[in-house]
Amino acid sequence: MTAALRAELRRVTSTRLWWALLIPVAVLAAVVNLFGGLLGDAVGDSGGDLPVLLASVAFTLTLVAVFAGVYGAVIAAGEFRHRTVTTTYLTAGGRGRVLVGKLAAAAGVGGLYAAAAAVVGTAAGLAGQRGGRLPGLPELLAVAAIGVAVAALWGVIGAGLGTLLANQVGALVALLVYLQVGELVLAAVLNNSGSPAAARLTPYLPGNAGDVAIYDLPAHALAGPAFGDQVVEQLAGVTAPPPWWGALAVLAGWATLVALVASAVADRRDIT
């Protein structure tokens, strides 16, 4: 297994993709949090006392998840696009190892994106904010850590999807269309179905689960324990959100499901 991980690490670092996607992540983090910092400044000037930066870092981290997913999908489906999968399977001595290596690589790079976004975002936010209240370091670290976990899981989901579909365009379209459109429509249908039970399913959709996990702590920090859940509901577009660890577990469940299906399909696939 160590050999498979070492090989995957070399695969990741020997092409440009990992840092090519890191650039927009960093730019996005800088822009969003510079704005967040300025907003925090304005809130401070108007006599408010809210750690706005915590929220803008959290918002950034919800955006990073999709980059992690895209990275995973591209590296996993890229094996089929460039027809490298033959060599990969022949040298690895087992398809399971290849999949685990890919999932680990995508999780690692996804987590790296989130960590980078948190660092760049915090720096940009601090640069933009001269006054007003700043978030505490423990809160900031907690949100960053949850963001890293969410991005890592989205990396896993992306790599699983890429392996499952074995088609780069297909995997990317499926991932992006689901996250940007599909889940919004699904959540809207569930929320407006008139059935409270159906509406309560919304935080268990994968995209929402990640958002809920990331927004939970900042929302409660900003709005207080009484209104925190309502803020999460507004931000993530869900009904009755679970706490961050519950949402993280839900997302981990989705990632496991995708990985298992990908494994079953990959094991039976003829590489012609």
Add this chain to the structure above:
Amino acid sequence: MTARVGGGSGRITAHDLTKRFGAVAAVSGLTFTVEPGQVTGFLGPNGSGKTTTLRMILGLVTPTSGEARIDGVRWAELDAPGRVVGAVLEAQGFHPGRTGRAHLRVCAAALGVPDARVEEVLELVGLVDAAGRGVGGWSLGMKQRLALAGALLGDPRVLVLDEPGNGLDPEGIAWLRAFLRGFAAHGRTVLVSSHLLAEVEQGVDQLIVIDAGRCVYQGGLEELRGRRGARVLVACPDPVRLAGALAAAGFGEIDTLPDGRLAVAGADAARVGDVALAAGVAVHGLVEERMDLERMFLQLTAGGR
């Protein structure tokens, strides 16, 4: 480096190997053995099931029925299959943005062989100078050599090559032929496919010929040649007398070619010369006709259609 490498023999066996893709039978009941210490040619027209067969041997395609084994076990059951079997397959690609050296280093890590081995195989296939450049800009022949380098990384005792001549220049083909000979001479197994008999004719000891997914010939190249008999073409000023003498010596099949030469089937040049001398007939030219294996191959593979 002498004799056997590692544990098993390196023998490849296929037993009743069958693969259907939907309604299409790509390979039907193929049974053969590939022995170590020899170069075995795997011959068949395009679309005859060669690639599918090789991929079944390598665990990339699951047979519909039957099985292929290496060292008596299926590919997936081998310990470190990548170090037992090296393969150069047709649809084996490279990431265009990855350098040749980086590609091999990925393979080396997966196989668990030291990075020094990467430089060794680069040297072996003559790619040291190009190794630092992205494979996207490489010629087909260079990619073919890189694939071979990758196949050799794990120092395997079995080598499987699918149409390795594609993209190689004549020099490269000659080099490859000599290389495979040397590889087999160390007691290792070489199975090399081609759709062109001429390409493997000079380099192989054994032949497996398939057509439409079925085996139509399996055996030595020489036996295949001998089966149809060679011809000797004789130019002589008195063909009638020579023909009589040859007939008397027991050569049954004697034809006259349009250019006036005699074509003597099932003979060798020395025997024909002796007969001519004994009969006192002058001989102006004596050619042993190289059996046209290509035509024979075409006959074999046209049988199914």
